[in-house]
Amino acid sequence: MSNKLRRVLKSITWRITASFTTVSIVYFLTGEMEIAGSVASLEIIAKILIYYLHETAWDRVKDSEESISDKNISKKSMSDKNIGERA
Template sequence: MDSTIRLITKATTWQVLGLFSMMLIGYLVTGSVAAGGGIALAGAITGFVAYFIHELIWSKIAWGRVQNGVSDPKAL
């Protein structure tokens, strides 16, 4: 199970990458750096929250986990 700080770090680095790609897409669509940045920021905040919640939920699900090369029999 990942620690909370690891989850936050993973979500942050993912969103930084997404922020830059969305800013570029927003700029290409609108022709405006400000509009592209606004679109990217809204997307980044929404995506960060959604990703973090998604990871928290999956960290509590044992299905498909492998420990020491052996699947968890309770996960089946």
């Protein structure tokens, strides 16, 4: 399973769990299932998108760290070559 598909599936299952909690809380506060359902419907769409974007941003941070690490390794190997040439 690709990381992107896994991220989407995790987003959906999390939203189901969280939306059930939201419905329960809103129903408890208002006693109105229609209001609770409306809030949960809006929340599902918004938060799936937000979660996906959040995960994507963190993946980019990870990729940036790996890129920086690769550059540091390249600089070290270049400086090792320069030291070897001077000796």
